[in-house]
Amino acid sequence: MATRSSPIITDETAEQGLQQAMSAVAAALADPSRVSILCALMDGRAWTATELSGVADIAASTTSGHLGKLLDARLVTCLSQGRHRYFRLAGSDIAHLLETLMGVSMQPQRALVSATPSHLRHARTCYDHLAGELAVEIYNFMQEKEWVVADGSALTALGQQQLESIGMQRDLRSKRKPCCACLDWSERRMHLGGAAGAALLSLLIDKQWLSRTAGYREINVTPAGTKALQRLFCVQL
Structure with a gap:
């Protein structure tokens, strides 16, 4: 009796999957508003979409779209508590x-002066x-x-x-x-x-x-x- 064979995952297939995953992360980081959101979340706390819209200085509806892309790229996670949804970085x-x-x-400056506040x-x-x-x-x-x-x-x-x-x-x-x-x-x-x-x-x-x-x-x-x-x-x- 013939049996179904399992799909063979080759090194090439794994490499292609990794490349696609890396491209998804790079695409998620390609927008300044999304970067602003991620930087705000680096304090380790969870923020609402409304709070993050203020940080990124964009409309709430636009923020939702950006958060969707960050969720798809697995850069953030969403926590639901009551009627509120909180977003935080996916991990350290x-x-x-x-x-x-x-x-x-950061572009090196003369005398290597830090641009950090x-x-x-x-x-x-x-x-x-x-x-x-x-x-x-x-x-x-x-x-x-x-x-x-x-x-x-x-x-x-x-x-x-x-x-x-x-x-x-x-x-x-x-x-x-x-x-x-x-x-x-x-x-x-x-x-x-x-x-x-x-x-x-x-x-x-x-x-x-x-x-x-x-x-x-x-x-x-x-x-x-x-x-x-x-x-x-x-x-x-």
Whole structure:
């Protein structure tokens, strides 16, 4: 009795599928309004279409069309709560992609002067972890004290012990990278990303050493945080 054969997926077929998927992402990023929406979502929070239309300075009906394309490209996800729909980035890997694109897009100026606004350059969120000068200084300290392995892919036993001693807790159920070195697009140096980066930012905010600026990616250091960061990470503010 003849049986139906399963379709054979060749390397060429897989490559074509990857190329199509990459083209879809590139097309979704090709519009300035959609880029504005994605940048607004990089603070890690969920926004409504109405709020995002204000950020992108476009009509609400136009925003819905842009959000549809971002959903199709799997760059954002939609959460329904009651009568409202909230949109957020599909994950930390999307935030990392956007940060990388920002770095590539910045044209070097004479004397390599950063074009990043000073308040964002100092400290900001990159989805769910800390970025900017402050984050780079903390990461440099962690490297010098051997709290992270050389390539930044994991905390050392010492680093884990030291961070837990000040109250940092990681979600062991998380499937994301436990730790990674992210290239900071304004500083062009590394900061701490992955689950460890998210846990560290959460800790610093919970202890009220850092505070968010509502509706923005900007992060502020509190007076108590100035003393704590200097004591724990030798950060000079």
